[in-house]
Amino acid sequence: MSLLELKGVTKRFGGLVAVDHVDLVINEGERLGIVGTNGSGKTTLYNLISGVYTCDEGSILLEGLDITNMPAYKRAHLGLARSFQIPRPFGQITVRENVAIGALFGTLIGEIGEDEALEIGEYYLEKVGLYPKRNEIANALTPIEKKLMEVARALSMKPRLVLLDEAMAGMNPKDIDRIVEIINKIHEEEKISIVSMVEHIMRAVVNFAERVVVMNQGKKIADAPTQEALNDQKVIDVYLGRFALEEQNA
């Protein structure tokens, strides 16, 4: 059953077409990986789904409901949650309060009070391993901890779909494994759809995603189960080819 459906979604900035007629279906409870280099349009795609930008063309449906022109905050109430490429914690307040904000304004908006929200937040801090840091000011966290806090904050919203931005240059493999492990565990327990976005096809995707979508220059060039996508000639040409080249040059 499809949870989110994008039909011919297009976004232009000036003359540049950042996202070019993308069709995409995200199924209930699915683990989807989106792969694409810098500038391939994946961040713009996230911004269109979460409502930071509005589409120039096309439409977005959440369980059949047209949310194309719905403001970002209302989409959050319906169950869309995300993290950011560069973490954006609410810096001057504690980690615990950060996560509680997620719970207060997510799908449970209006149904829970402060104390319950703090409890929900602490539950997810425990899950990502940040519980001992709950009373720290968010700005004092390390970059990787901020990343994990954003995951906890997104989960506290009790979302239907979480969009994670893992495109993090310079993150070491151990940290990546740790995050993937946490996310897989959460997926098992929560049964929500998780979309994760990375720059390169690496073991993060292989270990996580059931299906992979490959973006290049604003277009979707592949959309298939993970192994199949990795063997797609187009993907190898356009994407892995370039990656290999970059590797050589580096």
Added chain:
Amino acid sequence: MEFLRMFSGDLINGIILGAVYGLMTMGLSLIFGVLKVVNVGHGAFIMVGAFIAYWMFTLFGLPPLLSAILALIVGIALGFFFYYVVMKWLLEAPELSTLLATFAIGIFLAEVAKAVWGPDYRGYSWNVGSLNLGVTTIPMAKVYALLSSIVIAVALYLWFKKTRAGNALRGVVEDKEGARVCGINVEGYYALSFAIGIGLTVMSGVFITLFVPVGINPYMGEVYTIKAFVIAVLGGLASPWGAFFGGFIFGLVENGSYAILGLIPGVEPFSLTQCLAFAILLVLLLLKPEGLLGKK
């Protein structure tokens, strides 16, 4: 016919005053453009310039055109002083801090001026003949103010566009980090822009005195701060050249609307002119925050 004659006289005066307004605002825009700091104490520096002109004239008989040079030097010195003592520490601070700090600097200057000269209104008159234009007669002093303002604006423009320092400064405005990578001493240019901005502002205070016969007072700055804000927004806030042309527009609107609003019976046209200025400010901020001359 009488009204038209008066009206065109007002407009000519508006253009002349507008040039000085433009000069008065260039410093504010320069500082905002480079440091992203809104100098809420802007008017106090104009007041300093006004007192320099007043003092030099009454004590030594020095004509304002010469004290303008002195004012520029004093202003640059004040700019460096306040940059290194105050602004330098607040570059990363939230907006609130710099707004309050510059306001406090303004209060401090006004209070020092009050301690030195007292709270009374003062003035002087520099009589160097006048120019008859048919519809109106203009004191030569104001003509000199107009010409000086234009010369200074052009000089600044050439410095900005033609010299190495000016180029580097433009680099800093466009991309701070990029400029740093290119080996430009970004902090040094912050200090320099703040100093030049304050220098221009203090100097403009000298020319302002030629338009207000007895308006020199420690607290005279506030009204100019606010006028400068309107003008800066007209010109796009971050552009000194935009500000200079914004000054002309503001001078025209101020003087022109004064004549027109004066036709309404039972009102105080001077205050309504001011009110109109703020109405323009709000509409502009809303519709075209990048300024009348700015491009998106």
Added chain:
Amino acid sequence: MNKGKYYPLFVAIGIFLVLFIFGKFAQGMWEPVALIMFYVAVGEAFNVFLGFTGYVNFGYVVFMGLGSYGMALVVSSSSMAGLGPWILIPGFLFAAIMAGILAAGVGAIALRLRGAYFAIATIGVNQGVKFFIEGAKIWGGSEGIIISKPLKVALGPHLANAVTTFWADFLVFMIAILAAVITIVFLHTRLGYGLIALREDEDAARVMGVNTTKYKNIAFLVSSILAALVGATAWCLKTTYVFPDDVFALSYTVDAIVIVMMGGTGTLLGPVVGGLIYGILKYWLGILLPGFQLLILAPFIIIIIILFPEGIVGVLKKRVRGKKLEKFIA
């Protein structure tokens, strides 16, 4: 845990009570205490917007000014004179309505701007309103409104005198308590969490489900109405006159910013402590070095901004984190 949230409110009210008793029973201390409470209330009202949103409303004083006009217009209208002391109720109501209407209008327009642009726009609103009153010669134009006579007619000379010497200040205490209650409610409800989120990162807050436009308009409205109530009593009722030059003076906005910053933005006790220190300092300097208060305060302000940007309560809050005292400080 649940009741503990409101302990800081009791600390604030305790401070007010001590001040009240001190002012009432120590010889000649009522006026200085009233001055301090005025600053506390001004700071609290300002903090409801600045502290929770991070937006600098430089034109804050316009709402205090309109509030005092609102009260003056009601008191001086002959049709209301029959109400006796009850006239103060429509007075405050009218003050709140006038400020509320302006705040709703300004909020809808100017709150779309951010940072310096918002600050400049609000300065413009203040000056625009002032010059409009003077220019169009409404409400007495630049001459203002004097209500000493109508106040005596409405309340009788004895009560009118008591209002200016005691009740006007007493009402400032009440407004300070009201503002403190509102602040603590903000701190512990969804509204407050949403506002703090938007203060820290407005775009991220929107994506996280905060209706930022609605929230900042609410904070702006509440802060403006509180300011109007302060203006209505501390200016109009206490001094019995309203002059545009006085009630639209930007320096009051700066007082408010200093108080909030010195005490700690976004905290309950910050404006209380800030107002206390600022009031004492101003009063004391006024006696010690009359005419030089501002000359000394200006460098003092700069030092605070550079060295203690978090304010006294901000620093204190950090110090007591995890300790027993924690629940008393907010």
